[in-house]
Amino acid sequence: MRQTPPHPWPMEALPMAPARARPVGLCVLCGLPAAGKSSLARALGRGAAWDCARISYDDVIPAEAFLPQLEMSCWKQHRRQLLIYVEHFLLALKNGSSLCAPTQRIPNTWQRFVNTLTEQGLVSSESAGTEPRHRLLNPTARRPLYVVLDDNFYYQSMRYEVYQLARKCNLLLLFGFLLSMHAFCRLFLPPSVTWGELCSAQS
Template identity: 45%
Template sequence: MRMSGARLGLCVLCGLPASGKSTLARGLRRRLPQHQGWACALLTYDELIPPEAFRAREPGAEPDPSLPHWKQSRRELLQCLERLLQALLTGDPLAAPGPTSQPAWERFLACCHRQGLLRSMEGGGHRYCAQTAGSGPLYIILDDNFYYQSMRYEVFQLARKYSLSYCQIFLESPLECCLQRNRLRSHPLPDQTIHLMASKIEMPDLKKNAWEQNSLILQSSDCTSENEQIIALLAAALENPVKQTEENTEQKEADRNICAASAVHQADQTCRRLVSQAMKEARDKNILPSELKSLAEELNKLKAEFLEDVRQGNSLKSQLSVQNQCSDPDTSGISVFQLEAANIVNKYIFK
């Protein structure tokens, strides 16, 4: 499927608006061919997604059951990118994705044309083949905010699907600096948009997400195309393309995280029920109000400690709770809590 040894890489630039991503992207596009011998293409989302995609629905307009326009535009852009990757890897003519709108496809083609990624096929008819300059690697840099991990993960999935290289560069910049730079732009974003994005942005989590291992988190002041850390990251990613066989491992990791969160929620609900039952049993035994208060404090302390163990996954209790792919807390770790709660209640009943 891969053309004569061609190596392709996807590099995601992420960070707040006006943090310096586009400046870095343009610098890399100049430097990589000159100093590394790598071809480099740039997909700037601000140029490929029209501004109207981000406009709010008019008051009184009919509800639209489809995806929000900006989400739909992002999806279409990824579909266009996938068709380009397929053409680069196979040598087949470039074909428009079925569900993609014609304007989105035409914007994408124009962007690729300007960067020398396409050549017209004989016979015309708006049929194109993908091409790269020379026989060296090609890096495609995606310049966007990518403030949610899920946005970056969609690009990673493309890299995994076609065994491409993948890396991320996250530019950190003080919020006030971004606001000041943004105000100097010819078409600035509203301050509130950047404030909102700053409150929601998700940095790469190298410890939690195996797929984000090839990431750099740099201060925007350090992010120049001459930064050796960046060049080293790009080179390392080229030497270690994402393997399709990693999918199962990664999916299991994601499933484990979901299971752990679910186990905490289930354990909390069940513990609340058991504490209520224990308190009712104590009241039925005519325990004094002052002792009922002490009993409630002990049971709530036990519940808090138990739930923290489940969250941290560092004790026998939590191992029992989340073992065997989300086993039921009522029949595993909860039994430990129930036993300890009963011991506490009995201490008050049999005084």
């Protein structure tokens, strides 16, 4: 009988989550414009053994933030805010709770972030209560969910911020670097999983 090959990142190798919460990982796609990041992100979403939440910085951060007459701190502030939104989403997934809006937020950017998740069927569009709150859809699915961040991440400091976030949330992190027609990746394990445990789970 033909055996199905093991998933490259089996559920057993992911950090332990609260009961019934789905396994979560973080994937970062880096590269110059037109290197194929968005195409790869969409292709990853068609995986047979996992689901993907694609978060494109171009879709969430408004174009006005990059106007030349504005200070550089404007788009930096939007990037920092987006990473805070991603953290709230990751914690909601790990805890099996609703997605709550941060107290300090840029309303336009937050709404665009929520719209991105709503269009992918990940959160509900309606809010409950005085503070924006969105219910997770299918939070107890057994298939792993990988949150894919789609941006150039040109500066090392940008990539390091995501690395810190993955460590903080105890998540498996994959960096994918796309250079024209070539690509390579780096894998960072969460503190709760050793490389030996990952290899043992695959075998």
